[in-house]
Each structure stands twice: as C-alpha cells, then as structure tokens.
C-alpha cells in the first residue's frame with residue numbers, strides 16, 4: 001500500500017525551494033502544492049470510492065464527494081461501481097381497485113418481473129467480475145448501501161482494513177451489511193437493516209461521558225431534515241482541530257439510535273436530534289473514528305443529499321477525515337472560513 005514517505009516538514013522545504021526557483025525563473029504561477037505532475041516527490045493519496053447501490057441518489061452524491069476530496073489537492077480518486085440492485089416490486093395501490101387500475105398494476109408487476117430477471121442474470125456475471133484490488137489504494141470511501149458483496153470481496157476487504165488499511169464511511173454506508181460482523185466492528189455503530197439490541201448497544205452521552213445503552217429496540221432512526229448544529233466533542237483530534245467548537249450544517253438527517261459493537265470508537269462530534277422534529281432528544285454521535293485491527297476508520301453520518309454536501313464543515317471534515325484514515329495525520333491547512341452564527345455555513349464544492 002502506498003504511504004506518504006516524506007515528512008510534512010521536508011515536503012514543505014522542498015516545495016518552498018521549488019516555488020522560489022519556479023517563481024524567479026518564469027512568470028508562470030507556482031504549481032499547486034500537491035500537483036503530482038509538477039513535483040513527483042509529493043505523492044497524492046489514492047482513494048477508491050465505492051458506490052452502485054444505495055437508497056440515496058448515489059449518482060448525484062458520488063461526483064460531489066469526489067470533487068470535495070479532489071478540491072483538497074491531497075487525493076486522486078477512482079470510483080468503483082458495483083452491479084445494480086434489483087428494482088423493488090411496484091407497491092400495490094391501497095383501497096379497492098377498479099378493473100382498469102387492476103390491469104395497470106398487473107402490467108407494472110409484469111414489467112418489473114421481466115426487468116428483474118434480466119438484471120439478475122446480468123448481475124450474477126457482473127458480481128463475479130467485481131473484485132476491487134483494495135490494497136492498491138491508500139483509503140477506501142464508501143457511498144454504498146446495498147446487497148451483500150461476494151464472500152471473497154468481503155474477506156479481501158476485511159483483510160485490507162484489519163492489516164492496516166483505511167476506510168471512510170459516509171451517511172447511508174453505515175446502513176449496509178447488518179449481518180457482516182467485521183463490517184459492523186469497522187463502523188462501530190450502524191442503523192436499519194434489521195439492526196436491534198442484538199447488534200449491540202447505542203452510544204449515549206451521559207454527564208459528558210460516553211456510555212453504552214443496551215436496552216431493547218430497533219437501531220436507526222432520523223427526524224425531519226433541518227439545519228443541524230454540529231458540536232465538536234474531541235477538539236484536540238487532528239480531524240477537527242482548529243475548527244469552531246460548534247457550527248451550523250445545512251439541512252440533513254441526524255441519524256439516531258445507531259447500534260453496533262461500538263468498540264475502539266472515539267466520538268469526534270455530535271448533533272442534537274430535535275424531539276420537536278421527530279428526533280430522539282439525544283446528542284447523537286455523527287462523527288467517529290474507529291480502530292479496527294491495525295486499520296483506521298473515519299465514520300461520518302452526515303451527507304444525505306446534495307444540500308447536505310454543501311456544508312463547509314462537512315467538506316473540511318471529509319477531507320481531513322480521509323487523510324487521517326489514510327495516514328494517521330492531517331497535513332491540510334485549515335481553510336479561512338467565515339463561519340455563520342445562526343445559519344448554515346455552506347460552499348459549492
């Protein structure tokens with residue numbers, strides 16, 4: 001696996017020297033700090049972003065997640081798209097149906113059956129081919145929430161992360177794979193997919209300390225999408241260091257009652273899940289880091305849609321969290337941001 005082999009201090013000196021030479025020799029602007037073509041000594045971190053199935057609009061969010069990471073100048077990205085999921089069966093309209101409505105529904109089901117059969121047949125062949133070489137990358141980012149991966153892929157992924165790899169979980173990616181124990185350890189807590197008390201406890205903040213709540217109940221809920229105050233709980237961690245202790249994030253889902261093994265997890269930030277907006281009335285963990293074997297995981301539950309991805313704080317923490325997962329440190333300087341007091345701070349990625 002590629003790792004940055006040069007210390008940030010040395011990199012800075014090399015860049016400074018390079019910039020001085022370049023600036024005095026020509027009137028061209030100096031190259032960007034991490035421009036690989038200009039300076040081979042600064043290697044970008046390689047990221048594999050996985051999508052292909054999600055109950056969210058991954059076709060819209062993947063390009064934006066990719067852009068956010070590329071904007072930092074720290075990463076180069078590849079996207080791996082899994083085979084598609086089978087379309088879900090059309091829902092039967094409620095109430096007593098007229099003959100015409102019955103015919104229409106029967107036609108929808110027939111169309112669905114033939115589409116599913118065709119997709120299923122193709123999928124089998126496609127799944128056999130889908131086997132990303134995880135260890136080629138510095139970090140894997142998941143925008144995937146869908147069917148189980150083939151056993152060989154799951155094993156390779158577990159091996160990759162546990163032996164020192166890096167993983168970033170975004171929003172509904174933590175809904176995935178409720179029946180895959182290793183994955184649930186990697187993400188610490190997740191939601192939906194049949195998760196309940198058997199999946200593990202909920203993380204609950206009681207008198208400034210994190211406790212584990214084992215009481216019975218389903219794992220995973222969220223209130224209505226509203227702007228959210230993000231509250232930093234571990235200000236000294238490199239991912240959030242230097243950020244305001246609180247900032248407003250645009251309308252998003254605050255995931256609540258997530259459940260899982262919750263081992264080796266550090267909560268970096270929370271959001272209050274507003275009971276007035278169908279929330280839990282708890283300070284829910286929304287940013288976490290997890291040690292999994294020798295691997296590092298950054299888990300953000302924010303990022304429901306293109307609106308949420310406009311959040312300046314979301315973008316900065318995704319960039320820094322991805323670098324931290326990949327290298328264990330953050331070298332990206334904090335951008336100058338004018339944080340709004342009573343409204344979300346946003347920027348177009």
Ligand code: ZN
Pocket residue numbers: 056171172253303304305
């Ligand atoms: Zn969502």
